[in-house]
Amino acid sequence: MEQLTKRFTSNPNPSGLLATSSSNSSKSTKEQSLDHTNSEEENIIGAHRFMDLDFYKAVIKDDVDGFIDTLERVTTEKELSLHAIFEQVSPSGNSLLHIAASFDNCDTVRLIAKHSPWLLSKKNFKGDTPLHIAARAGYLNTVMKLLVLNSSEPEAESESTTFLLCLRAQNEEGNTALHEALINGHEMLAFSLIYMLMQEPEPLYYLNNKEGKSPLYLATEACFYGCVSTMLDQIIKFDNQYGKLQGKSPVQAAIMKQNTDILELILKKKPDWIHLRDKEGRTPLHWASSIGYLEGVRFLLGRNASIATERDKNGLFPIHIASAKGHVHLIQELLQYWPNSRELLNHNGQNILHVAATTGELNVVNYILKTPGLESLINDTDKDGNTPLHLATMHWHPKLVSAFTWDKKVDLTLINSEGLTALDIAECSIGNTLTFRQRLTMIPLRAAGVPRNPSANARRQFSIRLEAQKTDICKDKVNTLLLVSTVVATVTFAAGFSIPGGYNSSGEDSGTATLITHKFFHVFIFCDTIAMYSSVVVAVTLIWAQLGDVHLVLIALKTASPLLGVALATMSLAFLAAVYLVVSTLNWLANVILIMGLVFLVALIALYFLLWFPMSSSCLILRYVSYYPFCLLVLVAGSGELVV
Structure with missing residues (x-):
């Protein structure tokens, strides 16, 4: 390395390396390399702002000889000064020193930093200095080359200042080199930086990045016991001089990582931090x-x-x-x-x-x-007079409401400061649409017999709003059920004339079904007939609901709903019997169809049962019967807000 450095410095202007205009020929090499104000020099720099590709290829290789040769050759051809060369950057704003540091080319880093120390503090477009890049990658040797300076040189004082400025430099994220080393898990490198900081009068453990995280917080988060211990000693040493630690507490980091050893270490050295x-x-x-x-x-x-x-x-x-x-x-x-x-x-x-x-x-x-x-x-009230049951209802937690209503210690009649019971709160909180979770929350309240307070203002307002909405809601339900029943009647009517197997076309049995003696044909006929007439009865019943009487509409809906369920179930069973008949000659296929049909038929009945079963009934027997279906619906609902 010494020989390579000597080669680079023995001829400070190799092959016209520092040549500029004639107006600069009388200046010394050092003056030319550090002159930032000469306008002619700045014009050259501006003309060659982006890095020459040959320089980039040379600096990524760990070959100082090749790098110097490239400097001599390219700068001779383009007549650039040393300062103009080192001012060049990549499209991302990286200087030659940035790139050399990113490839861990220690010798090249040392050479560039030695002769252009101002590059140590130069930042790219992300605010990173070469030290940030090396620390992020965990290149310990490169970091040492960038920071370890020879204090015996005449420039030792200025280099010491540069050293501290490099360590204090923050990028766009607010991170110093120590932050980057800790964030990326480079414990040895982080400890080396901490040790070097011990020689400085001002500790950097107080610097927070944009997330409010100090190096001590990051070391705790990374579970680096040695780093945490050393930084704590330094913080105790400089505590009175630089004030209190700001930003996120390292105690919080130890707790979030559930690291009891580091937690104990921190509170042993800083016991007052237990109150941070x-x-x-x-x-x-x-x-x-x-x-x-x-x-x-x-x-x-x-x-x-x-x-x-x-x-x-x-x-x-x-x-x-x-x-x-x-x-x-x-x-x-x-x-x-x-x-x-x-x-x-x-x-x-x-x-x-x-x-x-x-x-x-x-x-x-x-x-x-x-x-x-x-x-x-259990029945304690808050400042608004709400019990836990009120709050569970208010936030639509059906599982909790069910648990409260089943417990005999819970007083279901209590009212809050607005004079509302839990059921009043539920009904008054409903908007124009009723979500599935809201419906599930209402079920246990009504089943448990939670009373209403008719004298409450909110209750009266709800009653008025409910009456205004009830007609429209019932009308929509009637129209929907009427449409479904009409479709079922149409399908089953057509199936009665398109029987499986067809008709006999000759003899005494002409016009009769060919499969009339098969037992599955009997199933088909019975189910199709039941589905047909059930759907017709539903349609006629719902026609009565068109008279406009809300009470009559409710009666019609209660009558039509179970009948429509019977029609849908028997129609499905008729379809299953018909398909089984036409494939019965192939036993395995017929059996598979039979099993599939029965499974889906059971699912259909279960879904319809859950949809129309009176789970909100206050009858004790029905309440016990509906408990497990209710739990199933709550499990299916999860945290979703399905609107029904």
């Missing part, structure tokens, strides 16, 4: 409760039990966060430190059951309903 809060005012115990980190919760409470009663900006205790996320095991743990859960209320006066009812956490609701000593939470 994020922008929402949440403490480390809030974060641990949010992710269900039981070991972390126990560790934090073991160091300082008082943090269990610290609120965030929304007034939520850690136990509220655990309840909102459904972490029953954490609720059990936190209740050991403050057993009177009625004292733990958020700013809206809500306890942990209110929070679980709002977020839809069934496991928490079931735990509280079944746990002795927590009965006082």
Whole structure:
């Protein structure tokens, strides 16, 4: 390397390498290489702004001799100065030093940085310096070449300043080289940068990127124990001089990674950080409760039990966060430190059951309903007078509403500050369309006999709106059922004359069905006849509904709905019997058709049963019978908002 450097420096102007115009001939080599103000020089730079392809090919190879040869040859041909060469950039704004660093060409990096140190701080279009690129790739040797300077040289002081500026330089994402090394998981490189920073008077552990993450946060997130320990020592050393750590807390990173060792290390060296809060005012115990980190919760409470009663900006205790996320095991743990859960209320006066009812956490609701000593939470009201049942209804959680209505400890008659029961809230919250989840939420309320409060203003408004909408809704249902029944009647009528197997065309049996003695033909005839007349009866019944009387419409719908189900089922069975008849000579095919048809027929009956079965009936027997179909519908509905 020394010989190559000597070759490059022994003739500072090889083959006219630094030649410019005659007006610059009297300047020294150093003056020419650093002159940024000469207008003639700037014109040359502007004319050759983008990098020559030969330079690019030479710099990506780890061959200093070849690189220097290319410099001599190309610059002689194009008469460029050394400064003009190093001002050239790639289309992405990368200089020769950027490119050499990206290919880990240590010797070339050392050579370029030695003779053009200003390139160390030059940024590309993403704001990256060569140090960013090398640190991101994890090139330890290249990073050292860029940073390790010879303090015995006359320029040592200025180089030291350049050194610190390079380490402090942030790209468009706000990352320094140390950020990049930590983000990309280069532990040894990160530790080397941290060690070099120990020699500087100003620590860089306080610099945050645009995500608010400091190097200490990133080291904790990457679980680099040694890096975290060293940075903590330096932060303690410079704490009084440079103030408090800003941005995201490294304690949060340790908790999110569920790394108890690093969590213990941080709080051992900085015990006051157990009270650090994020922008929402949440403490480390809030974060641990949010992710269900039981070991972390126990560790934090073991160091300082008082943090269990610290609120965030929304007034939520850690136990509220655990309840909102459904972490029953954490609720059990936190209740050991403050057993009177009625004292733990958020700013809206809500306890942990209110929070679980709002977020839809069934496991928490079931735990509280079944746990002795927590009965006082069940019918407790918040500042708006809402019980957990009110809130579960308000947020359309059918599983929770069902759980509440089946529990005898729940008072179904309670009203909130607006004078509404849970059923009133459900009915008054319905818009112009009724979603599937809303329908499912209404079912257990009506089946359990939750009363209405007729004196409530909202109830009266709902009744007026309901009467205005009922006629249109019933009319649409009547028209739909009438159309379906007409189609069924048409299809079954046609099938009665297009019987499978055809007719006898001669003899005494002329005009009779050829398969009249086959038992599946009997099934076909019976089912087709039942489907035909059932659909006709449905059509006639729905014609009565056209008279305009809402009460008569409701009676017609209750009568027509089951009959239409019978018509659809028997029509399907008639089709199955007919197909079986025409393929009965091939046993395997007939059996496959029979099995397929029966499976789909069962599915059809089940779907129709779930659609029209009176699951909201308050009859105790029907309520028990409909419980499991209701659970199936809730499972199918999931979190979707199907409009029906």
